[in-house]
Amino acid sequence: MNHIPEIIRTIPLSHYVALSSALFLIGLLGVLIRKNIIIVFMCIEIMLNAVNLLMVAAASYRGDSAGQVMVLFTMAVAAAEVSVGLAIIVMIYKNLKTTNIDLFDQMKG
């Protein structure tokens, strides 16, 4: 049996749970209070990374590679999502000349 990494011996998994929950809540706060849609997007990235961190921590503590493969898929889907989302933001900016989400209701109709 190979040696256990020191972080797994000294830090309980619940501390990682607390860290990623706090990160997720910060991202959620940003999504709710910011008005610039690009920063809302960045806060969604923070939330995705919080979930990734929790999944990597759980996978490492269990010594299971499948959890880390899931994180790889999450990153791939996040990359595709960001590229499509930023293309949509550029399109909206071409039409409305703004990135303020309060003004996006001008698009209706």
Place this chain on the structure above:
Amino acid sequence: MDKIFYILAALTLIAAFMVVISRHPIRSVLFLVATFFLISAQYILLNAQFLALVNIIVYAGAIMVLFLFVIMFLNLSRDLERFASWMPIAAAGISVGGIGLLLLASYRGAQISTDTVGNYDSGLVEQIGEVLYRDYLFPMEVCSVLFLVAMIGIVLLNRKERELPAKLPLP
């Protein structure tokens, strides 16, 4: 070693919070890059070296370049955003606090199992590649199809429409 974890955790939370509260979009992006690097450092501490590198390449490399490119392309840096008035901020605080309490309440009764099913080299390239190409081959192919669809979608979204005349006469 445990001190390193707590220092990294505090820095991660501070950087993420600065992303939320900085008024300048470029500053937000730079703090987001810092957040991603700190999360990669956590991955290295957890012996997930492959994911640490992938995180730096994909997030801090590709995604952040996209964000910076779009911000500079849209020239957003001249009009600084004003924050919401106190009412939406209070509502957001109440929602975030409620979800935080919900998470806390669900963790209090939870039994976190720490049984080990594999070995602690599970984050190295060799083991991840073995699991990825043996058990998760089909999802990986679906992922490549997803990228193809995303690429075609972006090209279609940003295409100039030449077939239609620029201004249709209104009826």
